[in-house]
Amino acid sequence: xxxxxxxxxxxxxxxxxxxxxxxxxxxxxxxxxxxxxxxxxxxxxxxxxxxxxxxxxxxxxxxxxxxxxxxxxxxxxxxxxxxxxxxxxxxxxxxxxxxxxxxxxxxxxxxxxxxxxxxxxxxxxxxxxxxxxxxxxxxxxxxxxxxxxxxxxxxxxxxxxxxxxxxxxxxxxxxxxxxxxxxxxxxxxxxxxxxxxxxxxxxxxxxxxxxxxxxxxxxxxxxxxxxxxxxxxxxxxxxxxxxxxxxxx
Amino acid sequence: xxxxxxxxxxxxxxxxxxxxxxxxxxxxxxxxxxxxxxxxxxxxxxxxxxxxxxxxxxxxxxxxxxxxxxxxxxxxxxxxxxxxxxxxxxxxxxxxxxxxxxxxxxxxxxxxxxxxxxxxxxxxxxxxxxxxxxxxxxxxxxxxxxxxxxxxxxxxxxxxxxxxxxxxxxxxxxxxxxxxxxxxxxxxxxxxxxxxxxxxxxxxxxxxxxxxxxxxxxxxxxxxxxxxxxxxxxxxxxxxxxxxxxxxxxxxxxxxxxxxxxxxxxxxxxxxxxxxxxxxxxxxxxxxxxxxx
Ligand SMILES: Nc1ncnc2c1ncn2[C@@H]1O[C@H](COP(=O)(O)OP(=O)(O)O)[C@@H](O)[C@H]1O
Ligand SMILES: [Mg+2]
Numbered sequence: 001x002x003x004x005x006x007x008x009x010x011x012x013x014x015x016x017x018x019x020x021x022x023x024x025x026x027x028x029x030x031x032x033x034x035x036x037x038x039x040x041x042x043x044x045x046x047x048x049x050x051x052x053x054x055x056x057x058x059x060x061x062x063x064x065x066x067x068x069x070x071x072x073x074x075x076x077x078x079x080x081x082x083x084x085x086x087x088x089x090x091x092x093x094x095x096x097x098x099x100x101x102x103x104x105x106x107x108x109x110x111x112x113x114x115x116x117x118x119x120x121x122x123x124x125x126x127x128x129x130x131x132x133x134x135x136x137x138x139x140x141x142x143x144x145x146x147x148x149x150x151x152x153x154x155x156x157x158x159x160x161x162x163x164x165x166x167x168x169x170x171x172x173x174x175x176x177x178x179x180x181x182x183x184x185x186x187x188x189x190x191x192x193x194x195x196x197x198x199x200x201x202x203x204x205x206x207x208x209x210x211x212x213x214x215x216x217x218x219x220x221x222x223x224x225x226x227x228x229x230x231x232x233x234x235x236x237x238x239x240x241x242x243x244x245x246x247x248x249x
Numbered sequence: 250x251x252x253x254x255x256x257x258x259x260x261x262x263x264x265x266x267x268x269x270x271x272x273x274x275x276x277x278x279x280x281x282x283x284x285x286x287x288x289x290x291x292x293x294x295x296x297x298x299x300x301x302x303x304x305x306x307x308x309x310x311x312x313x314x315x316x317x318x319x320x321x322x323x324x325x326x327x328x329x330x331x332x333x334x335x336x337x338x339x340x341x342x343x344x345x346x347x348x349x350x351x352x353x354x355x356x357x358x359x360x361x362x363x364x365x366x367x368x369x370x371x372x373x374x375x376x377x378x379x380x381x382x383x384x385x386x387x388x389x390x391x392x393x394x395x396x397x398x399x400x401x402x403x404x405x406x407x408x409x410x411x412x413x414x415x416x417x418x419x420x421x422x423x424x425x426x427x428x429x430x431x432x433x434x435x436x437x438x439x440x441x442x443x444x445x446x447x448x449x450x451x452x453x454x455x456x457x458x459x460x461x462x463x464x465x466x467x468x469x470x471x472x473x474x475x476x477x478x479x480x481x482x483x484x485x486x487x488x489x490x491x492x493x494x495x496x497x498x499x500x501x502x503x504x505x506x507x508x509x510x511x512x513x514x515x516x517x518x519x520x521x522x523x524x525x526x527x528x529x530x531x532x533x534x535x536x537x538x539x540x541x542x
Contacts, residue, residue: 049455072459072460074454074457075458075460076457077457078454078455078456079457089448089451089455091448091449091452093264102452103452103456105257106453106456106463107456107458107459107462108254108459108462110253111252111253114253150456154456
């Protein structure tokens with residue numbers, strides 16, 4: 001579903017954000033992308049929805065080679081790839097229903113589809129009862145669930161989440177990750193960039209750890225701070241990991 | 250027909266349009282002024298053109314024959330001139346007729362009974378098809394046999410032709426200036442709307458809206474600015490045409506103004522078209538520039 005070969009990304013200002021990335025993400029899998037701030041998590045996701053082109057190497061998403069994708073074909077890719085951000089990016093002058101419908105309407109979907117798909121995804125994320133409410137009247141968790149509904153309304157094959165729990169308290173964060181898990185169980189490939197150790201450790205799913213734009217570790221059933229044998233984390237990280245595992249957070 | 254789609258689209262256009270009312274009013278007002286000036290200018294040009302055309306149509310070249318030329322020579326010359334495609338008409342004026350016309354013209358100013366003999370030669374009067382060819386035709390006729398002298402209102406013709414030339418050049422520059430000004434102001438308005446809607450645009454791009462779908466509401470906004478401005482201008486021009494112009498004409502009885510052109514409908518449609526096209530092009534360029542960067 002997603003494949004990266006020797007991928008490098010250098011921003012115009014000379015920052016080398018990604019360097020020699022090799023990755024395979026299978027259809028239907030659930031993957032965490034972790035690492036310190038500035039290690040290239042967002043940059044990697046940006047390649048997958050063609051917000052950025054790789055500077056070198058090859059990125060393939062659902063059979064589409066990103067580096068060679070024509071500008072006019074970008075919309076087609078984006079309909080197959082839903083994206084969710086830390087700051088939700090909801091339109092404040094539209095209700096939840098309108099925000100979700102917007103994603104379909106601007107792709108020219110017939111009204112029949114809008115009327116069918118919007119209730120379906122609002123139901124899926126548990127926001128049906130809030131469909132007439134404006135984003136400012138919602139909690140962070142509810143806003144993020146509305147944003148997830150918008151990302152899903154096109155029935156994408158892949159859902160990319162960049163720090164989806166970054167603005168949420170632990171309870172809401174867990175709810176959102178549970179929701180992502182349920183979405184994954186319905187067959188959508190989910191990639192979550194996060195530095196929320198709690199949710200990563202709770203899930204025990206594949207964890208890809210980036211550092212300075214390189215893949216440092218890739219564990220099939222990983223923890224946020226890695227499996228002890230793989231890496232030697234610094235003292236502070238170890239202490240945090242210990243607290244997490246003993247449930248103190 | 251998918252009315253839900255239409256409703257959504259019109260809603261988006263309306264949202265754009267009402268987001269910054271002051272800017273819309275500025276853009277519409279600019280178009281109104283542009284179309285108003287354009288319409289007035291074209292109307293003035295057309296009216297003056299008609300007056301000038303009437304005058305030019307009256308321009309004649311008088312050809313005087315030599316003393317010894319016979320009426321047969323005059324007839325031969327006349328036949329030759331008639332075969333010239335630049336010549337519209339030729340009239341033969343024998344010396345007797347010429348004298349009668351002079352007497353007529355000078356009646357009351359001079360005692361023409363003093364004219365006992367006829368000093369006038371036989372003459373021809375020529376009208377040309379295109380006033381620009383008056384000089385050429387006059388020069389050619391002057392070189393023909395049996396022709397003593399050629400006269401025409403050289404100064405008048407030249408001045409009229411020069412006035413026409415200047416008027417159309419100045420007019421063209423003026424029109425270009427007006428259109429460019431209106432286009433810049435509309436495109437600025439659209440740029441502000443685009444800026445105000447950058448979040449929407451970012452989300453549209455994120456969820457895979459095609460570029461035409463992203464552009465369309467802005468193009469419609471520009472179109473509305475142009476069209477509404479033009480409609481207002483056409484209304485004002487209509488008032489001028491039916492309320493002010495007749496009063497103006499009747500206040501200048503000595504000036505050879507005829508009635509204004511009757512085809513106001515076509516004229517109005519053309520002006521509406523100009524307004525709409527300026528609006529569409531200006532917004533197209535403005536959104537395109539934003540989306541490309
Ligand atoms: N648009 C950009 N232009 C230049 N440098 C950028 C840009 N976006 C990110 N970077 C840089 O690239 C590196 C990786 O950033 P990012 O992918 O945002 O990391 P993360 O999401 O892991 O925090 C950082 O050094 C960051 O400063
Ligand atoms: Mg980031």
